[in-house]
Amino acid sequence: MLAWTIYISFLGVPVMLLLPKGSLRTTRIVALLTTVAGFAMTLWVFSHQRSGELVTIARLSWVPSLGVEYHLAADGISITLLLLTGIVAIAGVLFSWNIEHRTGEFFAFYLALIGGVYGVFLSFDLLLLFVFYEIAIIPKYFLIAIWGSTRREYAAMKLAIYSFVGSAMVLIGLIAAYVVAGANTMNLVQLSQFPFPIHFQMWAFPLVFVGFGILAGLWPFHTWAPTGHVAAPTAASMLLAGVVMKLGAYGCLRVAMTLFPRGLDAWGFEVLGFGSWRDVFALLALIGIVYGAMVALVQKDFKFVIGYSSVSHMGFVLLGLMTLQQIGLDGAVLQMFSHGILAGLLFAVVGRMVYDRTHTRDLSELERMQLSKAIPFAAATFVVAGMASIGLPGFSGFVAELQVLIGAWRAFPLFAIFTGLGIVIGIAYTWRAMQQAFFGSPDQSSAAVSTPMPPISIPERVGAIILIGASVIIGLFPQLLLRIIVPALHSPLFDGLWKGSGR
Secondary structure, three states: OOHHHHHHHHHHHHHHHHHHOHHHHHHHHHHHHHHHHHHHHHHHHHOOOOOOOOEEEEEEEEEHHHOOEEEEEEEEHHHHHHHHHOOOOOOHHHHOOOOOOHHHHHHHHHHHHHHHHHHHHHEHHHHHHHHHHHHHHHHHHHHHHHHHOOOOHHHHHHHHHHHHHHHHHHHHHHHHHHOOOOOOOEEEEHHHHHOHHHHHHHHHHHHHHHHHHHOOOOOOOOOOOHHHHOOOOOHHHHHHHHHHHHHHHHHHHHHHHHOOHHHHOOEEEEEEOEEEHHHHHHHHHHHHHHHHHHHHHHOOEHHHHHHHHHHHHHHHHHHHHHHHHHHHHHHHHHHHHHHHHHHHHHHHEEEHOOOOOOOEEHHHHHOOOOOOHHHHHHHHHHHHHHHHHHHOOHHHHHHHHHHHHHHHHOOHHHHHHHHHHHHHHHHHHHHHHHHHHHOOOOOOOHHHHHOOOOOOHHHHHHHHHHHHHHHHHHHEEOOOHHHHHHHHOOHHHHHHHHOOOOO
């Protein structure tokens, strides 16, 4: 059934293009039903998946001469991220209900992107995973370049260049692994059991990890992210922060750390105080957390605040991965889900509820508009999303970040202290943006104060409630996801990761 999440999404693409151009309502409803169908299948499997262990969905020979297969499978990590994709996809359609320019093409690219994301999370043949990974990136360019706003062509091209450079690094690493393992299979499970030479893993691991890490917002390769977030239309921003950045983090865990676990071992010498790639990437993740938060604190553009906050929060994911502690890895996967939900909600508020009504994202201008009175639902939603984002207990962000912090304290005590500094700065920039955008002092001479604004629409309200509800449910009952994440991390796929020297 999970395979149909891919097929239905891709089948929706020609349907979108064949619908009459004037039938906007029909186009939106079909797009919504397509995303709901994908989510419903994932939810059904999630409700029946008790163990979180790897289950094969489809396995057929694809390129026999190369040993390449069409191999789809899912474990607890995959299902968690499939749920995230389904939820954000539905909300993205609801927040795009106002799209009138080339609507069919917009949703065609949108569904192609969703299908590619589903494919990445389900692929257990490395070539197949790479193909879906590229498919997921290409529609992003067109969504930003055609329907975007601020410097959209520049942002779209920058995202594409960064993404394809990262993809080239990943492809080199995958081909190298294929050849070293005997050039007879690209199966992830089989390659994870192959004893790659340690000297090979020492250079292949950072190559593949950075290649995927670029899309995950790894500092200093993060600069495409805020630019892309700001230029993208609302639904594309939600997908970019919500699920596309998770493709990078997922690749870091699923491919780099699974195939080349000994690449995390100590080098046997130190360079500038670093003794392993684990130390290097943990530091880069920490810099991302603190740097992203500090830059967000001084932004004047409301959307840039959320864009840099995404870089900061993705740093928690990468830091959790580098702890190599059970609780840290659990927290990293949970943070992928939590940040996907909350970043999507924040971008929906800023892009759809605020910018589409005020036609400005400048905080100094928004400060004079008394938006808490003009659009109170938007203000209330941002307050809830902001509090959830900074880790208020009762929301998913609290559970995820707490687990990462505990894992970091066990692995890198000094880094954990500075990570706490990043959280404090996160509170400051969230509070500042909330105060200026919604609860600022009125300017009686400003025409914007007296200009009535369109009320928040029903689709927007439903989309916001879905995202808030998902964060609250996981915040109150994290075991819903942890019961399938923990067994997945202890499957044979990760034996090499747990058995590495110094773990």
